[in-house]
Amino acid sequence: MPQFTPTSLRKAVLKMAFAGATVHIGCAFSIIEICAVLYRNHLRYPGSDPRAENRDYFVLSKGHGVMAQYACLNELGWVTDTELAHYFGDGTRLKGLSDAHVRGCEVTSGSLGHGLSVGVGLALAARLRNTDQRCYVVAGDGEMNEGAMWEALLFASHQKLDNLMLVVDENGFQAMGRTKEVLGLDNLAGKLESFGFETRTVDGHDEHALDQAIRMLNENRNGQPKAIVARTVKGKGVSFMEDENAWHYTRLNADTFATAMAELDEQ
Template sequence: MSLPTKAFDTSVLRKKVLDMAYAGSTVHIGCAFSIIELLAVLYRNHLRYPGNNPVDPGRDYLVLSKGHGVMAQYACMHELGWLKDEALSRYFSDGSDLKGLSDSRIPGLEVTSGSLGHGFSVGVGLATGAELRGTGQKTYALVGDGELNEGPIWEGALFAAHHELKDFMVIVDENGFQAMGSTQEVLKLGSIQSKFESFGFEAVTIDGHDETAIDCAITDLWKSDSRSPKAVIAKTVKGKGVPFMEHNNIWHYTRLNAETYAQAASAVAGGEQ
């Protein structure tokens, strides 16, 4: 599938997230904003969907293990034409199919996630199946850094390395926060890259908002001759794009009102806070 070079404009994607969050009076805005560039690059340059079909058997897999960031994925799915304007405008309303967490009943979402730590292992399972079938399909699991507190992540990592799942890639959204505080306060992670390398992954750390760096990291890892699974550690900013949300963990659970919606919409459009 060939997409226009301007597809997945990140300011447009952020505005869609704001519109959904305001319409649905819901939360997790900061969590969605930290992964906008990661998803934009994946959908624009790397994920393969034959015939632009989100359920094509030969598609690549994108597992949003941090399922609470799903508004960012919905925004990308809207760009692809998989979701209509009405679906976004009715986000989180009574009777809407679009929930606040990733739901596998929506074509284009591979897992029902929200119970953190499990999507990674589902991705490992999908990658194992593709490896056994010899299809060459790529599997990406996008996880949060706070999610790395969960033991199943590391069980899955051991499995992926042991079985040489060379077409599996974890992308860590390292924004430094989780629901109840900073990752440093809740449970120190140290060097995430070193941890994945010690588990047998080929890993790299990048600026998770630099689209060129994201694209190059993914491309270079896939070019590797190693049979190791891959890890991209993306240093990000929670709430990226809206100054009063950046590094401000209250926007994990804070809802927009008319004033903050207007201020945030102006910021993502390039205006003042």
């Protein structure tokens, strides 16, 4: 039975990143609890089938955080241990960005700003088919700089898509610096509310708070799309990675891998 514990998921991310000599550890770590709570308590896959016609949808708009999702898919048995061990290797289907060819990944994303539009389309299609499917979209706060995000928000509100939930990973960073320095978002929750979204702000590493916010919003079918601003720490879980944007691009070596794994073992 999948447990989706944050420590085990972070260890899986480290193993993938080390095996593939690749990057984007920090931005995967910041969404670990978000992914864990969604997969453990909310996403519905009838028959444990990632392609079930009446499944819920998980759209990872910030596709560069895909190692967190792959770790969850591994616990579900949709991605194998062998695939994780060969992450980013020659011939693998597990690439460094979300890819719809992987079972469980709904979109090919990583070109930021597009995943929410796909999620809005999925939510609208479910509503038109009169199903009870929900669509959860995880986006980054840096990604919210993209104009396409706000067009999608306007459309979702106009269509009254209360089966759509946007979770913003507000870790305060984007690729080249702090979001407040690159293009400040200021009161993001207030902006989302002004676009017609029913919005909650929570600690994005508090699993109980995340779960409660998702449940409360899902219970309210009032014609408003939903949003959670999840305040997170980039690199959360490993002390020398936390709030260090260098770990957006830094690769693990044998020493940093061993140190990070040992720290997680103590948690």
